[in-house]
Amino acid sequence: MDVRLSVDLNEDGARAAVISDGQRERSIIVLTRGGTVAAYLNSCPHAGVRLDFGSGNFFHRDGHDLQCGVHGALFDPDSGRCVAGPCKGSRLVRLATRIEAGHQLVIQDVEKIPGRA
């Protein structure tokens, strides 16, 4: 099943959102930059906890990399690859998405999203 969220492609940033397939809720990261959007499961590959640890802040102080608030792992926002920290070399789970009508982010096949969140 697909889930739709509104996004503003003119605004750069990252925010948490909760989606559901009717069976379970999942926290995801919606990242908008330069008119593009990416969505990741909000789950650090190191320990399976939310990257923002509930704070709503996903960015390292450099303003570019995503950072896990628990042990400080850094993730490249374009690939989701961990570039520093205890899970270096692993990746965030990137979700299959598409944009409709210029502002609807469609998260595809939500029931197939692996892991816990």
Ligand code: FES
């Ligand atoms: S839980 Fe994210 S770096 Fe340890």
